Amino acid sequence: MKPAELVQELKTLRKGRGLAGRVEDRVGPLLRSACSVADGDGMVAIREKVSDRLSALAADLPEDLRVAALAAFAICAEARQPLYQERVRWAAQRLDRDPRTVRRRVDEAIDLLAELAASSSPPPAASAGEHWHTSSLSIALVLDELLVLERRRIVADQEGVRSLDLAVSLPDGRPSVTVLYGGTLVDRGMETSSRWGYGLELPRPLSRGEPWETAILFRPPSLRPYMVTVPRHPCDSFDLRVRFGQGSRPPEVWALEGAFQRDVSDPGYRGRPHAVDSSGELHLRFRGLMPGLAYGARWDEQS
Structure with a gap:
């Protein structure tokens, strides 16, 4: 070349x-x-x-x-x-x-x-467990209870997909996790000081084009003043709901769409201002997420 x-x-x-x-x-x-x-x-x-x-x-x-x-x-x-x-x-x-x-x-x-x-060579072909993409991701965060519900619908891009390789970043390490449906949890341990790697072993291999749904409940020990997803694989849509509660609404909230990862925690980076409704809830929708970029919300650290 x-x-x-x-x-x-x-x-x-x-x-x-x-x-x-x-x-x-x-x-x-x-x-x-x-x-x-x-x-x-x-x-x-x-x-x-x-x-x-x-x-x-x-x-x-x-x-x-x-x-x-x-x-x-x-x-x-x-x-x-x-x-x-x-x-x-x-x-x-x-x-x-x-x-x-x-x-x-x-x-x-x-x-x-x-x-x-x-x-360099073109990216190598992924293993059977990696040939998939997310068609829809939904995250609901309840700050009063520190509960995070993640629902994901994936589609197999080739025959024989048997597992999903995932990860979550939290300030204090591994959260308490309950798989509600969709597979068996595999603990891959701490990949970095703040990122915990995990996977889901599926009960059977998927056929090419076959959808699959999962739901996981996280109970993190603490959270930073933002909730974002940084997809490893293409993601068609992302629906985010954050419940601050009526008595703890932050003075400012910003939507982050296609942000660089380092910008998420940078105090100088704001994003797009977004209102919280009268119930103390935030609802954002994103489409066509790019792998490696951040999508979600950030709120004032004084909240």
Whole structure:
């Protein structure tokens, strides 16, 4: 694979709406190969594969180049403006740089992405337990009781899916967990100081295209002032409900859509203001979630 030719394909892709637009005719042959795009893939599959691959490669870039790249291709939800120049202006505000500097950062990022893609193999095929995606995720958080109910509907993308690999991040480690239905819990232990890995072994293997539903009740020892999901796999929809209670409504709440993970806990990052209703409840809906980006809500730490 020739990096110089891949650079030209990436520069073509960033035009117009980027990956938020129609991509069938603007993803070149080298980029298709680097992202494991198959001949029969439709627009949705192409967008997901290219977005996932570019996001994974961009994770190895310095922060300013990563922000510039994800904005340029409209991978970040907050930077899905219809014109490339508008996305550059968004990144300029985000990085506190002028647009001319950001355009240079985008070019530098594209050069590095092309080199990384050319020097690395396409992502390996996942195991049978990983060939699935989430069609719908629903989380209900009751802050007074510190209860989190997670309901998930997944769809098998190949024959023989037998398990779901999942994880949850909490400030004080592993929560108390009850599987209400959908499989047998597998404790994978602490993956980091705050992320607990777990899985669900399914009672039988799933066929390609077969849906499956699960429900898990978490009782965390404590929570930070936010609730987000950062999907590992594509997620079609996410429904979030937070019950603060009438006597403990926070003074401010922000919706986070396609945020970078480090921004979730950054006091300087706010998101989109959102109201809490008269019952002290918050309800948010998200569509087309991108793996590796954060979606959910954050509230004032004084709550």
